[in-house]
Amino acid sequence: MGDEECEMRVFKLDKDCELRFEIENNNETVVLEVKAGLAEIFGTELVKGKPYHFTTGAKIAVFTYHGCTIELKGRKNISYISKETPMMTYLNCHACLDKLREKAELEAGGGRGPVTMVVGPADVGKSTVCRILLNYAARCGRRPVFVDLDISQGSISVPGTMGAILVERPASLEEGGFSQQAPLVFNVGSIKMQSNLPLCNIITSRLAEVVQERLHSNKKACASGIIVNTAGWIKGDGYKHLCHAAQAFEVDVVLVLDQERLYNELVRDLPKFVRVLLLPKSGGVVEQNQSSRQETRDKRVREYFYGVSNPKGVGGAILHPHSFDVKWSDLKIFKIGAPSLPDSCMPLGMKAEDNMTKLVAVQPGPNLLHHLLAVSFASSAEEDVINSNVAGFICVTAVDTDKQTLTILSPQPRPLPATVLILCDIQFMDNN
Numbered sequence: 001m002g003d004e005e006c007e008m009r010v011f012k013l014d015k016d017c018e019l020r021f022e023i024e025n026n027n028e029t030v031v032l033e034v035k036a037g038l039a040e041i042f043g044t045e046l047v048k049g050k051p052y053h054f055t056t057g058a059k060i061a062v063f064t065y066h067g068c069t070i071e072l073k074g075r076k077n078i079s080y081i082s083k084e085t086p087m088m089t090y091l092n093c094h095a096c097l098d099k100l101r102e103k104a105e106l107e108a109g110g111g112r113g114p115v116t117m118v119v120g121p122a123d124v125g126k127s128t129v130c131r132i133l134l135n136y137a138a139r140c141g142r143r144p145v146f147v148d149l150d151i152s153q154g155s156i157s158v159p160g161t162m163g164a165i166l167v168e169r170p171a172s173l174e175e176g177g178f179s180q181q182a183p184l185v186f187n188v189g190s191i192k193m194q195s196n197l198p199l200c201n202i203i204t205s206r207l208a209e210v211v212q213e214r215l216h217s218n219k220k221a222c223a224s225g226i227i228v229n230t231a232g233w234i235k236g237d238g239y240k241h242l243c244h245a246a247q248a249f250e251v252d253v254v255l256v257l258d259q260e261r262l263y264n265e266l267v268r269d270l271p272k273f274v275r276v277l278l279l280p281k282s283g284g285v286v287e288q289n290q291s292s293r294q295e296t297r298d299k300r301v302r303e304y305f306y307g308v309s310n311p312k313g314v315g316g317a318i319l320h321p322h323s324f325d326v327k328w329s330d331l332k333i334f335k336i337g338a339p340s341l342p343d344s345c346m347p348l349g350m351k352a353e354d355n356m357t358k359l360v361a362v363q364p365g366p367n368l369l370h371h372l373l374a375v376s377f378a379s380s381a382e383e384d385v386i387n388s389n390v391a392g393f394i395c396v397t398a399v400d401t402d403k404q405t406l407t408i409l410s411p412q413p414r415p416l417p418a419t420v421l422i423l424c425d426i427q428f429m430d431n432n
Contacts, residue, residue: 021079030074037068043135113225120257122232142224187374208248328364
């Protein structure tokens with residue numbers, strides 16, 4: 001970045017104000033530094049005098065409860081100060097949830113903390129609200145579980161998955177999120193819930209079951225509760241899935257962002273003991289178009305294999321994946337979902353949707369090129385593959401039909417931890 005293209009700006013924020021900026025152009029970097037006062041980004045506190053680097057695609061909101069001075073260095077970018085921010089509303093939500101956690105801690109034998117589900121259409125900031133609430137909880141010494149049911153982006157693993165992680169410390173700005181140690185991940189294999197709703201419902205129920213089991217053995221996490229992020233599909237079958245998820249996780253609180261109709265439907269349909277609250281979305285939320293969504297997904301898969309790469313070598317976890325060949329004969333590859341048949345053609349007692357969760361063998365070949373494959377913990381095809389979580393993902397980077405081998409990109413060296421692989425719709429072009 002040449003000096004002539006670089007500029008430095010200083011912003012003075014009054015209390016309860018927010019500095020918002022976006023980095024739209026390629027290969028741009030903006031360096032942010034708090035010079036005075038206290039500030040945070042989505043609930044993560046900023047260290048005074050420490051430079052934070054942000055690159056292309058970043059959409060950042062720096063909030064201060066007390067007032068602060070911030071310096072931004074970089075090319076010209078969209079940046080402005082807003083006095084209209086819902087952060088006080090989100091803080092009040094956190095305070096109410098924390099009272100419920102305190103109450104759970106005082107229960108004899110240890111009680112269960114609040115299970116909170118954040119819902120709303122696409123592009124209203126559901127993931128950001130989850131992040132803020134999780135960060136505030138972690139800063140108070142809580143250990144909440146974060147559950148992500150939004151398969152379109154994949155904030156816990158790659159897109160096309162549902163997962164859960166125990167949040168023990170606030171999200172790192174350098175590494176782009178919460179610590180990814182020991183995530184619990186289930187593979188859907190598609191970024192569209194509509195493509196296989198029966199499978200999504202089964203996995204949602206199974207994920208809820210496993211998370212509840214793990215909470216039973218961890219008193220602190222149990223009292224800290226769960227925060228559930230959901231997909232932006234809120235009409236028709238998408239709404240039914242939200243109700244299914246609320247039932248599966250035994251939700252106590254539902255936060256509805258910017259959608260009065262959805263709020264009223266949930267008040268009508270959920271049990272009376274569930275508190276449903278309507279919250280405003282932030283004015284800084286940016287709508288994503290199809291291409292920017294795809295870029296975000298590609299970046300997420302790249303980070304899964306190569307880690308988060310920050311400019312100037314500041315922060316981030318650089319990973320070094322392995323590439324090796326495996327024989328077709330050593331693998332058992334399946335996909336979930338057989339072609340649908342009309343009910344009249346189905347065997348007695350079976351429904352058409354049963355086919356959507358059927359395991360179908362896949363013959364290795366050029367059809368696998370650039371596809372992600374989930375490595376299942378199921379030891380054999382006869383085991384319940386759908387209800388098994390996954391060890392991780394590999395990507396097919398080359399296919400040799402003569403030698404009958406696949407060249408794969410893997411986070412860990414050979415051999416693969418399991419041989420039952422599930423084909424995903426998600427593709428990744430490895431340009432490294």
